[in-house]
Amino acid sequence: MSMSLTPDHFRKSGFGLVPSPAPFLTPRPERRRPESRSSDLSSNRQDRDKEVNVQVLLRCRPLSDEEQRANVPRVISCNEHRREVTVLQSVANKQVDRVFSFDKVFGPKAQQRSIYDQAIAPIVNEVLDGFNCTVFAYGQTGTGKTYTMEGGMRNKGGDLPAEAGVIPRAVRQIFDILEAQNADYSMKVTFLELYNEEITDLLASEDNSRSIDDRQKRPVSLMEDGKGCVVLRGLEEEVVRSHSVFSITVHIKESNIGEEELIKCGKLNLVDLAGSENISRSGAREANQKISKTVLLKDLFLEIDRMKEDVRAARERNGVYVPHDRFAQEEAEKKARAQKIEQLEIELNLNEKEVDRFRELYMSEQEEKLEVTSELKDCKVNLEKSNKDLLDLREQYRVAISTLKEKEFIISKLLYSENSLVERAKELRNGLQSASEDITSLFTTLEFEVVADGTGLGTCQATKALESRIRKMADAYSSGIESLKEFANAMKENSSSDLEQLNATISSQVSAIEQLLAVTVSEAQSSIEDIQNSLREQEHILYISTQQQEKGLERSLRHTQVISKATMDFFDDINVQASKVMNVLEESQTKQSDWLNNFHQTFQEQTAREEKQALEDITKILGNMTSRRTAHVMEASRSMQGMRTDEHKKMQQEMSYIHQASSDANKELRRHAEEVKRNFMADSFSVAESRVVMETVLQECSDKVNRSKEQLENAQSKVSDLNRSSALGVEAAVREKISINNVAQQQFLSASSAVDEEFCGRTVDVMAAVEDSLTRDQESTKEMDAMATLCMNQLKTIQEKHGESIASIRSKADKCLTQDYEVDEDTSSRPERRVISVPSMSSIEKMRMSFPAAANGSVEEEGENVGHRLSSPSKWSHHHHQMTESKNPQLVHSSRAPLGDVN
Numbered sequence: 001m002s003m004s005l006t007p008d009h010f011r012k013s014g015f016g017l018v019p020s021p022a023p024f025l026t027p028r029p030e031r032r033r034p035e036s037r038s039s040d041l042s043s044n045r046q047d048r049d050k051e052v053n054v055q056v057l058l059r060c061r062p063l064s065d066e067e068q069r070a071n072v073p074r075v076i077s078c079n080e081h082r083r084e085v086t087v088l089q090s091v092a093n094k095q096v097d098r099v100f101s102f103d104k105v106f107g108p109k110a111q112q113r114s115i116y117d118q119a120i121a122p123i124v125n126e127v128l129d130g131f132n133c134t135v136f137a138y139g140q141t142g143t144g145k146t147y148t149m150e151g152g153m154r155n156k157g158g159d160l161p162a163e164a165g166v167i168p169r170a171v172r173q174i175f176d177i178l179e180a181q182n183a184d185y186s187m188k189v190t191f192l193e194l195y196n197e198e199i200t201d202l203l204a205s206e207d208n209s210r211s212i213d214d215r216q217k218r219p220v221s222l223m224e225d226g227k228g229c230v231v232l233r234g235l236e237e238e239v240v241r242s243h244s245v246f247s248i249t250v251h252i253k254e255s256n257i258g259e260e261e262l263i264k265c266g267k268l269n270l271v272d273l274a275g276s277e278n279i280s281r282s283g284a285r286e287a288n289q290k291i292s293k294t295v296l297l298k299d300l301f302l303e304i305d306r307m308k309e310d311v312r313a314a315r316e317r318n319g320v321y322v323p324h325d326r327f328a329q330e331e332a333e334k335k336a337r338a339q340k341i342e343q344l345e346i347e348l349n350l351n352e353k354e355v356d357r358f359r360e361l362y363m364s365e366q367e368e369k370l371e372v373t374s375e376l377k378d379c380k381v382n383l384e385k386s387n388k389d390l391l392d393l394r395e396q397y398r399v400a401i402s403t404l405k406e407k408e409f410i411i412s413k414l415l416y417s418e419n420s421l422v423e424r425a426k427e428l429r430n431g432l433q434s435a436s437e438d439i440t441s442l443f444t445t446l447e448f449e450v451v452a453d454g455t456g457l458g459t460c461q462a463t464k465a466l467e468s469r470i471r472k473m474a475d476a477y478s479s480g481i482e483s484l485k486e487f488a489n490a491m492k493e494n495s496s497s498d499l500e501q502l503n504a505t506i507s508s509q510v511s512a513i514e515q516l517l518a519v520t521v522s523e524a525q526s527s528i529e530d531i532q533n534s535l536r537e538q539e540h541i542l543y544i545s546t547q548q549q550e551k552g553l554e555r556s557l558r559h560t561q562v563i564s565k566a567t568m569d570f571f572d573d574i575n576v577q578a579s580k581v582m583n584v585l586e587e588s589q590t591k592q593s594d595w596l597n598n599f600h601q602t603f604q605e606q607t608a609r610e611e612k613q614a615l616e617d618i619t620k621i622l623g624n625m626t627s628r629r630t631a632h633v634m635e636a637s638r639s640m641q642g643m644r645t646d647e648h649k650k651m652q653q654e655m656s657y658i659h660q661a662s663s664d665a666n667k668e669l670r671r672h673a674e675e676v677k678r679n680f681m682a683d684s685f686s687v688a689e690s691r692v693v694m695e696t697v698l699q700e701c702s703d704k705v706n707r708s709k710e711q712l713e714n715a716q717s718k719v720s721d722l723n724r725s726s727a728l729g730v731e732a733a734v735r736e737k738i739s740i741n742n743v744a745q746q747q748f749l750s751a752s753s754a755v756d757e758e759f760c761g762r763t764v765d766v767m768a769a770v771e772d773s774l775t776r777d778q779e780s781t782k783e784m785d786a787m788a789t790l791c792m793n794q795l796k797t798i799q800e801k802h803g804e805s806i807a808s809i810r811s812k813a814d815k816c817l818t819q820d821y822e823v824d825e826d827t828s829s830r831p832e833r834r835v836i837s838v839p840s841m842s843s844i845e846k847m848r849m850s851f852p853a854a855a856n857g858s859v860e861e862e863g864e865n866v867g868h869r870l871s872s873p874s875k876w877s878h879h880h881h882q883m884t885e886s887k888n889p890q891l892v893h894s895s896r897a898p899l900g901d902v903n
């Protein structure tokens with residue numbers, strides 16, 4: 001037997017038994033897959049099934065007890081591993097074997113369970129996945145087709161027996177799987193027999209009697225088989241020619257997607273074909289003997305489908321019944337439904353208008369979005385431009401800052417110099433004041449000296465003091481210049497420090513501006529990012545709302561289509577029913593008209609006959625004729641009443657049909673209307689939601705744009721304020737410093753000019769004093785020269801004339817010197833005073849003036865030296881002392897000990 005898993009209308013599969021010279025069993029090496037042989041069949045099955053829709057499997061039954069007893073030779077050898085069947089043949093004592101390949105080979109030891117698990121269970125799984133599959137058994141009579149498909153049905157306490165075939169196992173597997181999945185399902189089973197080109201529903205109880213009757217009527221020929229046995233030839237052929245089709249249709253509720261219910265529908269046909277050798281042998285299909293078995297099977301399947309369609313149509317026809325009392329109600333419901341449909345159409349129109357409005361709103365929002373995007377782009381461009389301007393301004397600001405730094409440095413230096421100069425000018429002024437006081441005191445002293453002394457010695461001391469004062473003044477002037485230099489340096493340092501301070505202030509302002517700019521830029525960027533995010537969000541929301549609207553539209557369209565289809569079906573049904581009613585009415589009218597015609601004809605014939613008879617016997621027949629007419633009319637009216645009753649019944653039946661159809665349509669319409677209403681409510685709700693969300697998002701977007709605009713304006717105003725304030729601060733500081741510098745400069749100039757004037761005045765005074773002292777010195781020198789000449793003459797005279805009176809002269813000289821010394825003795829501790837207190841030459845000369853003229857020659861010589869020596873009083877005494885010691889030892893000696901020589 002071979003089992004073929006063949007394609008059905010949509011897909012698959014088959015089964016076949018026993019090798020025979022059939023097209024199925026031709027070697028097909030292209031179907032073999034060596035690489036997949038070793039692997040598990042069940043695991044590879046799905047992959048193969050994707051490519052191969054028809055599989056041919058072979059099952060070889062074991063030899064029966066009878067065959068074993070008869071020692072029937074084996075003619076077939078199965079190789080399950082290689083999936084090959086070898087037909088053993090010996091021709092002329094030569095072994096000529098033929099090898100056939102199949103998709104799967106089951107040997108004699110294969111059990112029902114393993115065959116089912118390997119070959120049928122995957123197909124049942126695919127049926128439960130929603131595919132249509134067919135398994136049919138094909139082979140010669142007695143090869144085990146029925147055993148394989150049905151098997152032993154003996155039940156062992158609820159479990160399937162080991163010999164149970166494909167059909168009970170498939171049913172059991174389907175129930176087990178669906179119950180395990182706790183699925184919501186329905187299963188329909190038909191068991192049809194195709195017998196003598198007629199279909200019999202084996203599960204329909206009322207048809208059994210007829211088929212049994214039909215079969216009982218069939219002639220059976222009783223024949224001898226030549227071996228002493230009797231064969232029921234006719235019965236055998238007819239029985240083996242029957243095909244059986246066991247169909248399982250499964251509807252499984254898959255899941256709900258929204259309002260829709262998904263239902264999987266799968267169908268499994270398990271076909272047990274008639275013995276393959278009997279079709280040609282029976283003679284019933286002589287014309288088809290040459291037809292290939294594929295064509296035959298196709299024929300059979302088409303016929304099976306046709307029969308199934310007939311059965312379904314018959315069932316549907318018989319199942320539709322509309323009671324009369326529901327007709328009026330359904331009519332009313334129909335009207336209400338029509339109104340409802342109108343209302344729904346109006347609502348649908350309104351919905352469509354609303355959808356159009358939403359679409360326009362969406363388009364306008366898209367346009368607004370585009371505008372916002374363009375504004376954002378403009379804003380970006382402006383921002384970039386302002387950033388560029390800001391960079392330029394920053395560069396200019398940096399240049400200005402560097403210039404300011406330079407100027408500030410110079411200003412700080414100048415300020416420091418000015419301060420130092422002022423300080424130094426003050427010190428110098430003090431110095432000059434003290435110097436002037438000193439000079440004043442000096443002049444006072446000088447005047448005093450001049451007044452007190454009146455000689456060249458006081459003038460010399462005054463000159464020395466003047467020189468020392470001038471030196472001091474020069475020192476003070478140089479120190480003042482030094483201090484001025486220091487003051488200038490200090491001013492320079494002060495200027496640099498001030499400039500550095502200014503620089504630090506400006507740099508801090510610059511950094512503050514930069515920070516402010518950075519913060520502003522980051523804020524602007526964050527606001528731009530916020531705007532972009534909100535735009536993206538808006539896009540997303542618009543996209544979602546559009547999708548939802550589209551879904552809602554699709555849903556409403558679908559429901560509208562369903563409603564219109566249902567309405568169309570309903571009106572078609574009504575048309576059909578109306579046409580049926582019209583047919584019935586026409587039929588009844590034609591029947592009535594026929595009957596009336598017949599009646600008229602009969603009436604005319606009878607009237608003619610009666611008229612003829614009436615001529616013969618008017619009085620006798622007239623009464624009979626009247627009674628007969630009355631009876632005839634009564635009969636006609638009765639028959640008409642019966643016909644009308646039938647018609648009324650038919651009409652009632654048709655009206656009940658219509659009522660049923662309209663109630664069904666009404667229900668469906670109501671359901672669809674509710675569904676449409678629900679969908680519409682959901683759509684409107686989602687649209688309102690999306691509108692609210694879009695409005696809020698747009699509001700947020702506009703708020704963000706306004707905020708960013710305000711931030712930008714704030715930043716710009718802050719930057720400008722900062723620039724202005726920094727510029728004003730810098731300008732004010734610079735002006736202040738410049739004014740301070742100017743004031744300091746003025747002060748410095750005035751102080752320096754005052755000091756200069758004072759110094760010049762002092763210098764002029766000193767110079768005048770010096771000149772005065774010089775002239776005085778010259779005059780005193782001249783006087784002293786004259787006096788020295790006079791003294792020298794007198795000394796020469798004194799030396800020449802009188803040496804004796806030296807003692808007296810010495811004593812007198814001692815006395816004079818002692819007196820002079822006493823007069824000129826210095827009371828102060830200063831050495832100058834001691835110098836000044838040295839006895840002057842005039843006093844000596846005055847003393848000499850009292851001596852005779854003999855001593856004048858030696859005095860003249862000495863007087864020249866004394867006159868010269870007077871110009872340098874400090875040296876003079878010393879030189880005079882030496883001279884007296886070297887040139888006139890007597891004089892020196894006498895000067896040291898005047899009284900000694902004299903005595």
Ligand SMILES: Nc1ncnc2c1ncn2[C@@H]1O[C@H](COP(=O)(O)OP(=O)(O)OP(=O)(O)O)[C@@H](O)[C@H]1O
Pocket residue numbers: 060061062064139140141142143144145146147148240274275
């Ligand atoms: N694999 C098997 N193991 C044991 N017995 C089997 C096997 N296959 C078939 N048989 C037996 O062989 C006999 C014939 O089988 P079956 O009636 O199923 O053949 P068939 O092909 O259906 O014949 P037909 O075409 O006349 O219907 C039966 O008695 C059955 O029990």
